[in-house]
Amino acid sequence: MEVKIIPCLNDNYSYLIFDKNKKNACVIDPSESKPIIEIIEKNKINLRYILNTHHHYDHVGGNKELKKRYNSKIIGFKDDKDRIPEIDILVENNQIWREENFEAKIYHIPGHTSGHIAFHFFKEKKIFTGDTLFSLGCGRIFEGTYEQMFNSLKKIKELPKDTEIYCGHEYTLQNLKFCIANDPRNIKLNKKNVEIKKKLKNNLPTIPSILRDELECNIFLKAKDVKSFSKLRDLKDNF
Ligand code: ZN
Ligand code: FE
Secondary structure, three states: OOEEEEEEEEOOOEEEEOOOOEEEEEOOOOOHHHHHHHHHHHHHOOEEEOOOOOOOHHHHHHHHHHHHHHHHHEEEEEEHHOOOOOOEEEEOOOEEEEOOOOOEEEEEEOOOOOOOOEEEEEEOEEEEEOOEEEEEOOOOOOOOOHHHHHHHHHHHOOOOOOEEEEEOOOOOHOOOOHHHHHHOHHHHHHHHHHHHHHHHOOOOOOEEEEEEHHHHOOHHHHHHOOHHHHHHHHHOOOO
16 A cells, blocks of 8 residues: 655645556645645546544635545544544444445544544554544644543554554644654654754654654653653643
8 A cells, every 4th residue: 555645734734545557646634735636636646535633724624625526435434423524434433434445443542632533454454543643742632631541642653563653733843842852862753853954854754753763752652651651742732
């Protein structure tokens, strides 16, 4: 399964994933339609499905236009059916969503929003985490509790260590600074620092990240309990 990273808006990432023949595709979190349409037209792809991790405008902004143009089906969490524009297929926690060659397990991971989900393409070891887990960071807690967010991250932590993480934003540099400030002696993190700076210098996305690296470097994943996690989350909000 090939993934194409599509920068959108200021710092969002949408992702196109293709089946084996590169004919059919899904888009994850289309922030806006234009950059996605450009790629679809150029490569003559059928955009079959639109997968939304949560209802924020920078993740669903392209839903309406793309659906109208390509007759795609929109997939989102059942409890968010009233706030995900044009939703067609409702999914729930731990369900396996399967269509054509696409197969993903749905994880309900509340905290950033109450209806946030992740799409885990377990056969390909790729997970789309929206605004819950970022590279070296995690999402702000808007609708949930610290405990919910902590437990949501825990679900992701338990996946195979070579899982690729595809998140909703290029926030890695700012997250990196926060991790270094709070974990300055982490050798792995300092190594990751060099890799990230190199990618950014060459105008490349820092995504995907590998879960193994996140477990060693992402200070939010290293937090032992809800209390220390909450403290970090507060510190980061004012960093
Ligand atoms: Zn969001
Ligand atoms: Fe976002």
